Amino acid sequence: MKILLVEDDIMIGEGLQKALRRSGYSVDWVQDGFDVEQSLESHAYCLVILDLGLPNKNGLAILQDLRKKKNDIPVLVLTARDAVSDRVKGLDTGADDYMLKPFALEELEARIRLLLRRKENKRIPLIAFGSLTLNPATHEVVYKDKKCVLSGREFSLMRVLVENPGVIYSRAQLEEKLYGWNEEVESNSVEVHIYQLRKKLGKGIIKNTRGVGYAIGECS
Ligand code: CA
Numbered sequence: 001m002k003i004l005l006v007e008d009d010i011m012i013g014e015g016l017q018k019a020l021r022r023s024g025y026s027v028d029w030v031q032d033g034f035d036v037e038q039s040l041e042s043h044a045y046c047l048v049i050l051d052l053g054l055p056n057k058n059g060l061a062i063l064q065d066l067r068k069k070k071n072d073i074p075v076l077v078l079t080a081r082d083a084v085s086d087r088v089k090g091l092d093t094g095a096d097d098y099m100l101k102p103f104a105l106e107e108l109e110a111r112i113r114l115l116l117r118r119k120e121n122k123r124i125p126l127i128a129f130g131s132l133t134l135n136p137a138t139h140e141v142v143y144k145d146k147k148c149v150l151s152g153r154e155f156s157l158m159r160v161l162v163e164n165p166g167v168i169y170s171r172a173q174l175e176e177k178l179y180g181w182n183e184e185v186e187s188n189s190v191e192v193h194i195y196q197l198r199k200k201l202g203k204g205i206i207k208n209t210r211g212v213g214y215a216i217g218e219c220s
Contacts, residue, residue, distance in 0.1 A: 006051055048074070
């Protein structure tokens, strides 16, 4: 689950990025309104946290342009503007939710989960591949009638492989999909996730082609 955080306040940005990463999201953080569009074009995010007062292009203008282009990514506006008219304007422009600063982190995370659930429910709820079924809303996996719950990153990794059967991903490609820019990634973290997945689901779940990378295994 990759989140784009748009916030020009360094303290809030740093704190939020750290907290959300701790909760298992990968977070890319931009501070300039001009950079948002390009980030959204070059990466697949599941949600945007958007400050309104930003250098070069304000949040409302960003939101307006997004919706004009029929981009329906969930947007949670996070702002110090507390006038009712501002809130109404934000929601009318196409924000999915609106939170005022200062905010409680627990509440922000609960609202993020709600938006993501809503988004997943709008889509086909389950991803199936052979005898393997992934539930994006709950991170629950059923494989050969065995049920288990995966961590955020484990689930993201499985999802990449399952949605592209037959494709072999290198470790670097998987890292790019699982982690945000500048996020410190331990050199063996992909291997650790794969080790855990095999432990939970069985050794054959992920195929390793030596020197090339990983693909989903036989799931018949
Ligand atoms: Ca600001």
